[in-house]
Amino acid sequence: MDGGSDSNAYWSANIRLVVICLIIWAIVSFGFGIILRPMLSGISIGGTDLGFWFAQQGSILVFLALIFFYAWRMNALDRDRGVDEE
Amino acid sequence: MDHNSLYLLFVGATFALYIGIAIWAMAGSTSEFYAAGRGVHPVTNGMATAADWMSAASFISMAGLIAFTGYDNSSFLMGWTGGYVLLALLLAPYLRKFGKFTVPEFIGDRFYSQTARLVAVVCLIVASVTYVIGQMTGVGVAFSRFLEVDNSTGLFIGAGVVFCYAVLGGMKGVTYTQVAQYVVLIIAYTIPAIFISLQLTGNPIPALGLFSDHTGSGEPLLQTLDRVVTDLGFREYTSHDGNTFNMVLFTLSLMIGTAGLPHVIIRFFTVPKVADARWSAGWALVFIALLYLTAPAVGAMARLNIIDTIHPNGTSGPQIETLAYDDRPDWMKNWEVTGLLKFEDKNGDGKIQFYNDKSESFAATAEANGWKGSELNVNRDILVLANPEIAGLPGWVIALVAAGGLAAALSTAAGLLLAISGAVSHDLIKGALMPNISEKGELLSARIAMAVAIGVATYLGLNPPGFAAQTVALAFGLAAASIFPALMMGIFSKRVNNVGAVAGMLAGLIFTLLYIFLHKGWFFIPGTASFPDTIAGSLFGIKSTAIGAIGALINFAVAIGVSRATDQPPKEIQDLVESIRVPRGAGAASAH
Numbered sequence: 001m002d003g004g005s006d007s008n009a010y011w012s013a014n015i016r017l018v019v020i021c022l023i024i025w026a027i028v029s030f031g032f033g034i035i036l037r038p039m040l041s042g043i044s045i046g047g048t049d050l051g052f053w054f055a056q057q058g059s060i061l062v063f064l065a066l067i068f069f070y071a072w073r074m075n076a077l078d079r080d081r082g083v084d085e086e
Numbered sequence: 087m088d089h090n091s092l093y094l095l096f097v098g099a100t101f102a103l104y105i106g107i108a109i110w111a112m113a114g115s116t117s118e119f120y121a122a123g124r125g126v127h128p129v130t131n132g133m134a135t136a137a138d139w140m141s142a143a144s145f146i147s148m149a150g151l152i153a154f155t156g157y158d159n160s161s162f163l164m165g166w167t168g169g170y171v172l173l174a175l176l177l178a179p180y181l182r183k184f185g186k187f188t189v190p191e192f193i194g195d196r197f198y199s200q201t202a203r204l205v206a207v208v209c210l211i212v213a214s215v216t217y218v219i220g221q222m223t224g225v226g227v228a229f230s231r232f233l234e235v236d237n238s239t240g241l242f243i244g245a246g247v248v249f250c251y252a253v254l255g256g257m258k259g260v261t262y263t264q265v266a267q268y269v270v271l272i273i274a275y276t277i278p279a280i281f282i283s284l285q286l287t288g289n290p291i292p293a294l295g296l297f298s299d300h301t302g303s304g305e306p307l308l309q310t311l312d313r314v315v316t317d318l319g320f321r322e323y324t325s326h327d328g329n330t331f332n333m334v335l336f337t338l339s340l341m342i343g344t345a346g347l348p349h350v351i352i353r354f355f356t357v358p359k360v361a362d363a364r365w366s367a368g369w370a371l372v373f374i375a376l377l378y379l380t381a382p383a384v385g386a387m388a389r390l391n392i393i394d395t396i397h398p399n400g401t402s403g404p405q406i407e408t409l410a411y412d413d414r415p416d417w418m419k420n421w422e423v424t425g426l427l428k429f430e431d432k433n434g435d436g437k438i439q440f441y442n443d444k445s446e447s448f449a450a451t452a453e454a455n456g457w458k459g460s461e462l463n464v465n466r467d468i469l470v471l472a473n474p475e476i477a478g479l480p481g482w483v484i485a486l487v488a489a490g491g492l493a494a495a496l497s498t499a500a501g502l503l504l505a506i507s508g509a510v511s512h513d514l515i516k517g518a519l520m521p522n523i524s525e526k527g528e529l530l531s532a533r534i535a536m537a538v539a540i541g542v543a544t545y546l547g548l549n550p551p552g553f554a555a556q557t558v559a560l561a562f563g564l565a566a567a568s569i570f571p572a573l574m575m576g577i578f579s580k581r582v583n584n585v586g587a588v589a590g591m592l593a594g595l596i597f598t599l600l601y602i603f604l605h606k607g608w609f610f611i612p613g614t615a616s617f618p619d620t621i622a623g624s625l626f627g628i629k630s631t632a633i634g635a636i637g638a639l640i641n642f643a644v645a646i647g648v649s650r651a652t653d654q655p656p657k658e659i660q661d662l663v664e665s666i667r668v669p670r671g672a673g674a675a676s677a678h
Binding site: 010011025033034035037052055057061063066071074082083086 | 152157160163164167168170171174175176179293296297298305306307308309310312324326330333334337338359360361364365367368371372375378379382664667668669670671
């Protein structure tokens with residue numbers, strides 16, 4: 001770490017990314033899977049509705065995508081800011 | 087080859103493999119014992135984490151929980167996977183950067199407080215010991231059903247195998263046996279599921295089969311299931327009947343609890359770099375998802391298969407035909423021996439009736455059919471183990487499932503025992519009682535602690551306390567209410583200090599424990615509960631299993647409030663927080 005402002009910018013970029021990912025995390029599980037399920041009841045999939053699919057399949061797939069997306073973005077950010085491990 | 091020799095062959099071969107790995111992966115230093123020398127590839131660690139995490143509950147119980155409840159138990163699917171997002175984004179990379187060996191060690195260092203460290207040790211030990219009881223009873227059940235040995239012999243064999251690779255190999259031995267155990271358990275779980283999905287839907291991928299057309303009826307599988315369960319007075323499989331607020335809170339509690347379980351967190355100490363810890367969490371979820379995406383299909387298809395078995399001519403019509411008890415298939419006979427499946431001919435017609443006898447709207451139909459109550463009592467836990475038999479699959483598949491169930495239970499047990507022995511030898515003995523102990527002495531004490539922990543776990547497995555099933559809520563509640571918030575605030579706040587952290591952990595812990603005891607009985611002693619553990623009867627309208635998330639909130643609020651009212655943490659602690667937030671320099675830290 002060279003200076004305070006660099007490290008602050010790095011940390012706020014990280015926080016921004018974490019917040020975005022956690023919003024998606026909450027929307028697909030608590031949202032589509034549970035609370036918003038009635039709103040998705042019009043979209044049918046395999047004999048049931050989209051909310052059921054999100055609760056038993058979709059949320060898990062999105063979780064996976066989120067973790068890999070975060071790892072990819074953060075590892076790139078580390079290199080850009082020169083704070084990765086040599 | 088008869089069935090028993092097949093079981094012996096499969097289980098024996100996998101056990102021999104685990105012991106072989108133990109001898110190959112002997113731990114020579116504390117770094118190897120606690121963190122496998124920090125040389126584990128992120129994909130390898132992901133696979134080991136998947137086996138570490140997926141316990142007897144995931145392998146044996148979860149599909150049954152979903153099968154007999156339907157949509158409302160989706161909480162388990164979302165909760166036990168969603169926690170990995172929290173772990174990957176909020177904890178794993180930073181704790182790896184910190185570069186020490188145990189979870190209490192981080193809490194003690196970051197909050198410069200021996201008290202904080204000891205509170206974390208207590209939470210860790212209570213959560214891990216309660217969890218390990220379930221694994222040991224799972225080992226006993228799998229052995230007694232498949233190997234025709236009694237429960238205790240099975241337990242001793244299982245404990246002996248864990249002893250070999252955990253005591254000798256520590257984290258290093260456990261990591262590589264967990265990889266082998268993952269392979270065994272995922273093959274064992276998916277092969278029967280693929281066969282069953284093919285039989286019912288023609289689709290070889292169970293997760294897709296669940297949303298495909300049922301070949302028997304030509305309509306979608308879930309629609310068929312909804313129809314036949316409502317024909318028998320049950321609630322629609324895909325419908326939501328529970329309380330939405332409780333479902334959200336329960337899911338959240340499972341997520342936070344998952345991210346706070348120490349035996350999972352310490353797995354991320356084993357990878358070489360911070361960047362690897364981020365990837366590794368993703369790989370862990372890939373391997374977990376292979377089972378978790380399959381489980382809801384296994385549940386739904388097994389439920390349909392059971393109903394089809396009892397109603398070979400369908401469930402519709404005013405007169406519903408059912409199967410004669412004498413014509414019951416072999417799998418029912420096999421499981422009746424274990425007592426986990428019971429038939430009681432209440433109306434004396436010699437036929438099996440399996441319906442919802444608690445439904446008032448269905449009472450008239452039952453009456454018209456001459457039924458006097460549901461006559462089949464199926465333990466949810468037999469569903470996955472009986473699945474290949476229900477679907478009429480060959481004997482080797484059944485043997486494979488037996489080996490898979492044992493792999494799931496043993497891998498989780500070993501991970502838990504490792505977390506316990508690390509807390510005892512590193513946090514209690516080296517951290518508090520004998521700070522000057524040599525590395526060799528610490529390694530020896532870790533091995534002794536492990537051996538003692540295995541002894542205690544075996545004893546508790548042989549004499550399971552009556553409350554064993556209840557305590558899983560306790561393990562998740564404690565992890566969610568005490569450990570997760572402390573770790574997260576330790577990383578994301580520079581302001582939270584020693585007093586705040588201890589006050590927060592104790593507040594979360596005491597609140598959660600009180601709430602569980604008020605609803606489940608003090609120390610789970612029956613009859614001492616003050617409130618019924620139902621949504622309507624409970625203190626705040628929240629079931630005790632869903633309270634962990636509230637405990638976590640209280641922990642956050644108290645810790646931040648108390649910290650604001652007291653002094654800032656010293657400069658060196660703020661520098662420590664700065665340093666764990668950036669990956670550079672992680673290699674140096676691991677040399678400790």
